[in-house]
Amino acid sequence: MKKPVPTLAEVAKVAGVSQMTASRAINNRSGVSKEKREDIQRIADEMGYVVNRAAQRLSGGRTRVIGVMAQLHTTFTAELVLGAGGAARAAGYEMLVYSLPDNDRRPPGSVVDLLRQIADGVIALLPYESDYLETLSAAHLPVITVDYRGEESPFPSVASDSYEGGRTAVRHLAELGHRRIAHITGNERLASARDRRRAYLDTMAQLGLAIDPAQIATGDFSQRSGFEAANRLLALNPRPTAIFAANDISALGAISAIRDAGLRVPEDLSVVGFDDIPVAAQLHPPLTTIRQPMQQMGRSAVNMLLALIVGLEAPSPRITLPTQLIVRGSTVPPTARLRS
Amino acid sequence: MKKPVPTLAEVAKVAGVSQMTASRAINNRSGVSKEKREDIQRIADEMGYVVNRAAQRLSGGRTRVIGVMAQLHTTFTAELVLGAGGAARAAGYEMLVYSLPDNDRRPPGSVVDLLRQIADGVIALLPYESDYLETLSAAHLPVITVDYRGEESPFPSVASDSYEGGRTAVRHLAELGHRRIAHITGNERLASARDRRRAYLDTMAQLGLAIDPAQIATGDFSQRSGFEAANRLLALNPRPTAIFAANDISALGAISAIRDAGLRVPEDLSVVGFDDIPVAAQLHPPLTTIRQPMQQMGRSAVNMLLALIVGLEAPSPRITLPTQLIVRGSTVPPTARLRS
DNA sequence: TTAATTGACGTTAGCGCTAACGTTATTATA
DNA sequence: TATAATAACGTTAGCGCTAACGTCAATTAA
Numbered sequence: 001m002k003k004p005v006p007t008l009a010e011v012a013k014v015a016g017v018s019q020m021t022a023s024r025a026i027n028n029r030s031g032v033s034k035e036k037r038e039d040i041q042r043i044a045d046e047m048g049y050v051v052n053r054a055a056q057r058l059s060g061g062r063t064r065v066i067g068v069m070a071q072l073h074t075t076f077t078a079e080l081v082l083g084a085g086g087a088a089r090a091a092g093y094e095m096l097v098y099s100l101p102d103n104d105r106r107p108p109g110s111v112v113d114l115l116r117q118i119a120d121g122v123i124a125l126l127p128y129e130s131d132y133l134e135t136l137s138a139a140h141l142p143v144i145t146v147d148y149r150g151e152e153s154p155f156p157s158v159a160s161d162s163y164e165g166g167r168t169a170v171r172h173l174a175e176l177g178h179r180r181i182a183h184i185t186g187n188e189r190l191a192s193a194r195d196r197r198r199a200y201l202d203t204m205a206q207l208g209l210a211i212d213p214a215q216i217a218t219g220d221f222s223q224r225s226g227f228e229a230a231n232r233l234l235a236l237n238p239r240p241t242a243i244f245a246a247n248d249i250s251a252l253g254a255i256s257a258i259r260d261a262g263l264r265v266p267e268d269l270s271v272v273g274f275d276d277i278p279v280a281a282q283l284h285p286p287l288t289t290i291r292q293p294m295q296q297m298g299r300s301a302v303n304m305l306l307a308l309i310v311g312l313e314a315p316s317p318r319i320t321l322p323t324q325l326i327v328r329g330s331t332v333p334p335t336a337r338l339r340s
Numbered sequence: 341m342k343k344p345v346p347t348l349a350e351v352a353k354v355a356g357v358s359q360m361t362a363s364r365a366i367n368n369r370s371g372v373s374k375e376k377r378e379d380i381q382r383i384a385d386e387m388g389y390v391v392n393r394a395a396q397r398l399s400g401g402r403t404r405v406i407g408v409m410a411q412l413h414t415t416f417t418a419e420l421v422l423g424a425g426g427a428a429r430a431a432g433y434e435m436l437v438y439s440l441p442d443n444d445r446r447p448p449g450s451v452v453d454l455l456r457q458i459a460d461g462v463i464a465l466l467p468y469e470s471d472y473l474e475t476l477s478a479a480h481l482p483v484i485t486v487d488y489r490g491e492e493s494p495f496p497s498v499a500s501d502s503y504e505g506g507r508t509a510v511r512h513l514a515e516l517g518h519r520r521i522a523h524i525t526g527n528e529r530l531a532s533a534r535d536r537r538r539a540y541l542d543t544m545a546q547l548g549l550a551i552d553p554a555q556i557a558t559g560d561f562s563q564r565s566g567f568e569a570a571n572r573l574l575a576l577n578p579r580p581t582a583i584f585a586a587n588d589i590s591a592l593g594a595i596s597a598i599r600d601a602g603l604r605v606p607e608d609l610s611v612v613g614f615d616d617i618p619v620a621a622q623l624h625p626p627l628t629t630i631r632q633p634m635q636q637m638g639r640s641a642v643n644m645l646l647a648l649i650v651g652l653e654a655p656s657p658r659i660t661l662p663t664q665l666i667v668r669g670s671t672v673p674p675t676a677r678l679r680s
Numbered sequence: 681t682t683a684a685t686t687g688a689c690g691t692t693a694g695c696g697c698t699a700a701c702g703t704t705a706t707t708a709t710a
Numbered sequence: 711t712a713t714a715a716t717a718a719c720g721t722t723a724g725c726g727c728t729a730a731c732g733t734c735a736a737t738t739a740a
Contacts, residue, residue: 005453007696018720023698031718050453054394055696058725065454072437073418082413085439094454097412097437099425113345113390114405114434118458223622252622259624279619282563282592284599347726358690363728371688395726398695 006047014047015040026051027061057118066305067119068097069111069126074249075277076294077125080146083295084123087302095302100127112139121305123298124155128189128220142308144301147192156308158301158319162192162274165290165323166199169244169272172288172325174207177333178242178270182215184229184254186246193221196246196274215240219250226250230257241269241334248273248280248289255283255330270331285329293321346387355383366391367401397458406645407459408437409451409466414589415617416634417465420486423635424463427642433460435642440467452479461645463638464495468529468560482648484641487532496648498641498659502532502614505630505663506539509584509612512628512665514547517673518582518610522555524569524594526586533561536586536614555580559590566593574601581609581674588613588620588629595623595670610671625669633661 012022017040024032025040026049032040053063066088070077081097088095096119098111112135115122121142126132136143137154147159173181183200186193197216204211214236217229226245233240234257245251251273255265265271266285273280276291300319352362357380364372365380366389372380393403406428410417421437428435436459438451452475455462461482466472476483477494487499513521523540526533537556544551554576557569566585573580574597585591591613595605605611606625613620616631640659 008698009696019696020698020721021719024719027698033718036718048449050450052398052457052696053454054397054457055725056698057394058392058398058727059696059698060725061698072412073422078413078418081439082442085441089441094450095439096454097439099421099435099437101425101429102422109388110390110434114393114436117392117394223618252619255624256622278563279592282596284595284624348728349726359726360691360728361689364689367728373688376688392726395695396728398697399726399728400695401728 005052006049007052008049011040011044011047011049015043053118062120062309063118064092065094065096065119066302066309067115067122068095069100069115069122069124069132070097071102071125071127072097072099073102075279076247076275076292079277079294080125080298080301083298084302085298086295087299091302091306093302093306109135112136116141121309123301123305128187142305144305144308146297146301147190156304156317156319158297158304158321159192160292160297160321160323162195162323163199165274165292165325166196166244167203168323168325169274169290170200170203171207172327173242173244173270173272173331174203174209176242176270176331179209180212180215180238180240181209181242181244182217182233182236182240184217184219184226184233184243184245184250186250187220190221193246196244200244212236219246221247221250223249223253223256226253227257228253230254231261234258234261234263239269242271242331243269244272246274248275248277248287251287251289251330252283255287266330266332267335270334272331276326280326281328283330288328288331289326291324291326293323296321345392346389347392348389351380351384351387351389354387355380393458402460402649403458404432405434405436405459406642406649407455407462408435409440409455409462409464409472410437411442411465411467412437412439413442415619416587416615416632419617419634420465420638420641423638424642425638426635427639431642431646433642433646449475452476456481461649463641463645468527482645484645484648486637486641487530496644496657496659498637498644498661499532500632500637500661500663502535502663503539505614505632505665506536506584507543508663508665509614509630510540510543511547512667513582513584513610513612513671514543514549516582516610516671519549520552520555520578520580521549521582521584522557522573522576522580524557524559524566524573524583524585524590526590527560530561533586536584540584552576559586561587561590563589563593563596566590567597568593570594570597571601574598574603579609582611582671583609584612586614588615588617588627591627591629591670592623606670606672607675610674612671616666620666621668623670628668628671629666631664631666633663636661 008022009019012019021032022040025037026044053065057063085095116139124143124145133153143155145153145155145157185197188194217232219225219229243254245254251271255271258265258269273287273289276289280287280289348362349359352359361372362380365377366384393405397403425435456479464483464485473493483495485493485495485497525537528534557572559565559569583594585594591611595611598605598609613627613629616629620627620629
C-alpha cells in the first residue's frame with residue numbers, strides 16, 4: 001500500500017541480480033540466461049512491477065508507447081483510432097491520443113514535443129490546413145500519416161483506394177441507368193478527395209457520359225458543404241438524377257438539401273456516399289456507399305509505424321487498402337420521367 | 341538542428357543563472373525577481389525551449405498534462421473530449437487520451453499506471469462493465485469521473501441533469517396529447533440511465549398516466565438495443581403512441597424498427613431521444629431530443645480536476661449541468677385515430 | 681542596535697531507468 | 711596449450727528535471 005508500484009531496483013534486489021540484468025530480462029533483451037530471465041519476469045509479475053515510461057524515455061530507451069495526433073470528432077478518425085489501439089495492444093504497445101483542436105492557432109511544436117517525450121513514434125491524422133508536416137519532420141521521430149497530401153509528405157502513409165472506390169461508385173450509378181451524374185467533391189488538399197474527383201472524371205469519360213463542369217460541386221467533406229453543394233446542383237436544368245458525394249457526411253447534407261427542396265431520395269435523386277460510417281446503414285433510406293476499411297487502416301498504420309520504430313525493414317512508402325461498394329436503399333434506377 | 345530542443349540547463353547557462361532559478365522562472369514559481377523571471381522566459385522562448393515532461397514527472401513535479409481514459413467511438417465521448425481539450429489548453433495544460441478497448445480483458449492497472457506516469461490527474465469516462473474504480477483509487481491520483489454509477493464511486497463527477505431532462509421529455513410528449521408513452525431504458529449501471537427511468541416513472545405518475553410495465557423496454561444505450569426494444573413495444577396492444585428513448589442512438593434504432601414495421605415517425609409514433617448528437621438534427625424527420633451540454637461537461641470535468649490537482653479548494657462532489665428540450669420533427673400530437 | 685524574518689538565489693541529491701563499458705567464466709579456434 | 715571469441719552478468723554515469731535544503735543579503739521588528 002505504501003509503495004503501490006515497485007521500481008526496477010526493488011525487483012532486482014528481490015531477484016538477487018543487478019538492476020541492469022533485471023532491465024534486460026524484462027525488456028527481453030539479450031544478455032540474460034533463459035532461467036534467470038524467466039525467474040526475473042515471474043518475480044516482477046508477482047510484485048506488480050510496471051515500467052516507468054517516463055524514466056525509460058528519459059534514459060534514452062524505447063517506451064513501447066505510440067502517439068496519435070488526430071481530430072477526434074469525426075467518425076472516421078474515431079474508428080481509425082479504435083483499430084489502431086487494438087493493433088498497438090496486440091503488439092505489446094500502448095497508445096496515447098492527442099486530440100487536435102478545431103481551429104489550430106497554437107504552435108504545433110509543443111504537441112509534437114509532448115508526444116516525442118513519451119512515445120516512440122507518431123501516427124498523424126492531420127487537419128487539412130496545418131503546417132504540422134514541417135514540425136513533424138524537424139522532430140526526427142518515426143511518423144506515419146493517414147491520407148495526407150500524398151506527394152508533399154515525406155512520411156509513409158496509409159490510405160484506402162479512393163480512385164478505385166470512386167470509379168466503382170460512378171459505375172454503380174451508370175449501371176443503374178443514370179446519365180446525369182453529379183459529384184460533390186471533398187477538400188482537395190487531401191489526396192483522397194483529388195483521387196475521387198479524378199475517378200469521377202475518368203469514369204464518366206470512359207462510359208461516354210457527358211461531363212458538365214456545373215455538375216461538379218465543390219465541397220470540403222463537411223455536412224454543411226454537402227448541403228450547399230447539393231442546393232447548387234438542384235438548381236441545374238436539367239437536374240442530375242444521381243449524386244456521388246465524396247464522403248458520407250456530405251452525402252447526408254446533400255440528402256437534407258434534396259428533401260428540403262421537396263424531392264425524394266432515391267425516387268428523384270440517387271445518392272452514393274463514401275466511408276460507410278456507422279449511421280449510414282441507419283438512415284432512411286439507408287445510404288449506398290463505398291466502404292473504407294477504417295479500422296484496418298488504423299491497424300496498418302500501427303504496423304507500419306512499428307516497422308519504422310524497430311527499423312528492421314523500410315516500410316513501403318504508401319499502403320493502399322481496397323474499398324467495397326455497399327448497395328443500400330439510396331440508389332435506384334432513374335424513373336422513366338427523369339430520363340430525358 | 342543538432343539539438344532541436346534545448347534543455348533547462350542550457351537555457352540557464354545562456355541566461356546566466358542557476359538551473360533552479362530557471363526552473364522557477366519558467367514554471368512561475370516564487371523565488372525569482374520579476375526582472376530575472378521575464379528575462380529567463382524571454383530567453384527560453386527565443387531558444388525554443390520546451391519542458392521535458394518525462395523528466396518533470398520523474399523528479400516528482402507537475403507536468404501540466406491531464407489524462408483522459410475513454411471509449412472514443414461514441415459521439416458523446418468524442419464531444420466531451422473536445423470540450424475537455426479546449427478547457428485544458430485554456431488553462432495551460434495539455435491533454436492525452438487513452439482509448440479504452442471495447443472488450444476489456446487486460447488488467448486495467450497498466451493503463452492507470454501509464455497515465456499516472458505522465459499526467460497530473462485523470463478524467464475517467466468508464467465503460468459500464470469495468471472494475472477500474474478500485475484500480476483508480478489505489479493509484480492515489482486525482483480523478484474525476486463522468487456520469488459513473490454515482491453512489492458507488494469515491495470520485496467527484498460531472499453529469500447532466502438526467503432526471504430533469506427525462507421529466508421534460510415525458511412532459512413534452514404528454515403536452516402534445518400522448519397518453520400511452522413508452523420508455524426505452526439505458527444501461528442501468530449508469531446513474532444517468534437510472535435517473536431517466538425514474539423521471540419517466542415519476543412524471544407519468546404525476547400526470548396521472550397509466551404506467552404499464554410492458555411499456556418500459558430494457559435497453560443499453562446501443563442502437564441494436566433500441567431496435568430490439570422498439571420491436572417489443574410495437575407488439576403491444578394497444579401500441580404506444582410515443583417513445584422516450586434513453587439516448588439518441590437507441591432512438592435511432594427504435595426509428596428503424598418502427599419503419600421496418602411499416603409505420604411512420606412521427607405520424608404513427610412520436611420519438612424523443614436524449615443527447616442531441618450532431619446527426620440528430622440531420623435525420624428525417626430531425627429528432628426531437630434532450631440536449632446534453634457535452635462539451636460543457638468536458639470543460640467542467642477539466643476544471644474540477646484542476647481544482648483537485650492544485651488542491652486549493654475541495655471540488656463539489658458532484659456537478660450537474662442543465663439539459664434543454666430541442667423540439668424537432670419526430671414528435672407531433674397523436675392522430676385522432678391513434679387516440680383510443 | 682541586534683536579532684529575527686524574508687526574498688532571491690545557488691547546491692546537492694535523486695526520481696527510475698538504460699547505454700556503454702567493464703569483468704569474469706565458458707567455449708571455440710589455431 | 712595458448713588465444714581469441716562469446717555469453718552472462720555487474721558498474722558507472724547520466725538522461726532533464728525538481729525538492730529540499732543551503733547561503734547571503736536586505737529588510738523588519740523588538
